[in-house]
Amino acid sequence: MALLSNTAVLLGKELRTEFRSRELLTTTVVFILTIVVLFSFTFDPSVSESRRFGPGLLWLAFLFAASLMLQPCFLREQNNDTLSALRLSVNDPFAIFLAKLAANTLFLLFTQILLLPVFSVLYNVPVLAAFPQLVLVMFMGSLGLSVTGTALSAISAQARMRELLLPLLLLPLLTPVLIASTEATAALLVPNPAMRWDWLGFLLAFDVVFLTALWLFGEYLLEE
């Protein structure tokens, strides 16, 4: 119970500080828009090509955006050593991770939903027919990105080459999420969309495994 209430308090803090500074959301939205527009102009894909390659491009853009967004996750706790204050205040440090990954998932989902209409227009792929299913896939994919990224952000924040370390660790580790999310999205962008529960199940398993690892070993990631 204390874990959930502390998580809720910390999530409130994450959202409040972000909506006040708008650092992460603004940069991520601009970055992700730039990538999608550049891909569109570079390849100028036909409708069939868009359906074939679009989901992959979309999730690659999400992946790069996630590595950008997750970088400051723990880094900005170091500015005033607020991480130490949090560690002194919570009984279970897992609450710190839970709040951060919940906030990261929400931020990623927000940017993805914002980007979807732009993607639809630029790549001439209708998304409204399977919009709720797409949001579900995006949520599961974002959760996968966030769980892994939050853990790695805690590790890289203490390293010397922290700016380079996170993408280097994150991108290979997220390949399974990229494949599963792309396949599940592709199945929803065809003329007769269908939910690929097998890939969704895979995403769920990935999320559960990494969340469990974070719960078991998260405390050690925060130690000096």
Next chain:
Amino acid sequence: MTPTVFAPTGIRFENIDKRYGGLYALRRVSLEIAAGECVVFAGRNGSGKTTLLRIAAQLARPSSGTVSFLNGGEERCGTLPPAGFVAHATMVYDELTAEENLLLFAQLQRIVEPAARAEALLQEVGLAERRHSLVRTFSRGMRQRVAIARALLNEPAVVLLDEPTTGLDTEGASWFAQTLRHLRDSGRTILMSLHGESEVSTLATRAIRLDAGAVVADTLTGANFRSILAFANA
């Protein structure tokens, strides 16, 4: 200060070593701090003062040795009721207001009536009128006041202060000395690191000098006391 309810707590460090790679930050430090003592750690930069305080706060683990807490005659290894910790960094969020910061940490520490406690502390540190201002708009001294208020939220029995007067002007340092006197007189155990003599250092009841991670002098108030503090400026 508001009336306090806490169990007087002492600290025992036994053969503490702390290594960062091959570098020793602390070497075989053994100390016993009685409940209610006000101890000042002096020493040059890099002598291990901050590391020792962070180990006492349980923010860092010793590479070897043990820290135990003496609470009402009972010795407990490695389980300190949360200590009030004021570091060189303010440990508060710039993007939150003074009140939001205190409320956040009060809620996390599950303090009963967090709003009332935050309000009382804002009054005590003289920031009640600026409660709705973002901390990033504060001067260094005002930030330090918020930091001190945050550290006192849970009525800690042990207060750890790492160069607490950094950034405070004369008036701020004087205010802090007064606050510290109240804390000391209320029976709290206080461990602080300082650079040189000041109004604050005169409140200490014991001075310990660290050099290269080892305790090289330990004295109660007396003739050696000033020399230990003066050494920090050397």
